[in-house]
Amino acid sequence: MTQHVEKATIFDKPAYPASEAAYILNLPPATVKAWSFGQTRRDDGSVRFKAVIRAADTRNKLLSFANLCELHVMAAIRRVHRVSLPKVRDSVEYLRSQLGVDRPLIDRQFKTNGIDLFVEQASKLLNVSRQGQEALRGEFELALARIERDNQGNPIKLFPYSRTSDHAAEQPKSVVIDPRLSFGRPVLTRSAVPTEVIFDRFQAGDSLEDMALDYNVDEKEIEEAHRFEQRRAG
DNA sequence: CCTGGTCCGTAGATTATGAA
């Protein structure tokens, strides 16, 4: 194998167990596991489901920040029904070879010509209607808008969806995942306070208003952090 | 021959169970 040595940045470092990723991305834990590490069935050990992304550490079952971003985009695809996973996998594989990159879903090229390639390929493989294509494109764009990049185009921040019910379009970016802050745990965008701290203080009886004053942020943001953290329990 | 409808197999997601 001619595996070139990749410079291990904090963005590629294995840091998140599947359960943690699931809570951040608001996906069922089992789904994250299946997409990241694949799924087997039966005693004969036959592999039924191949992993869709390439996890940072398959041995210890850990995901990197980059993986988190990939799953985030995958989830966007999943929001548009009618797309079957084997075909999605094929399309991703196709992109990987066409663009010549390892992680097509979060590569900078994806935003420019990758989406077109993917949607084109996907509509050939699946029979996605005209309408479906537009929906798919829309979800991609919304998802990508929540990933911030440096000037080389590498993802450095992820603003996860904090609500499930609302339309994806105008969700606030009050909470951010940034590997350089608090070891990549979710924090308030404007003050870098871990959402976990907000939650704990709320449980202890502190008001949203007080915390907003303490951290010098809008009360809405505290509320959003709390909302985000609440999902962990349920 | 073509179209509509139902059935069935399979893949993916979820839940349950057991071990560490």
Add this chain to the structure above:
DNA sequence: TTCATAATCTACGGACCAGG
């Protein structure tokens, strides 16, 4: 507790059949 594996549920897609 938490995590992994196994079992179960569900929904999509293809195949087959019947009626027009």
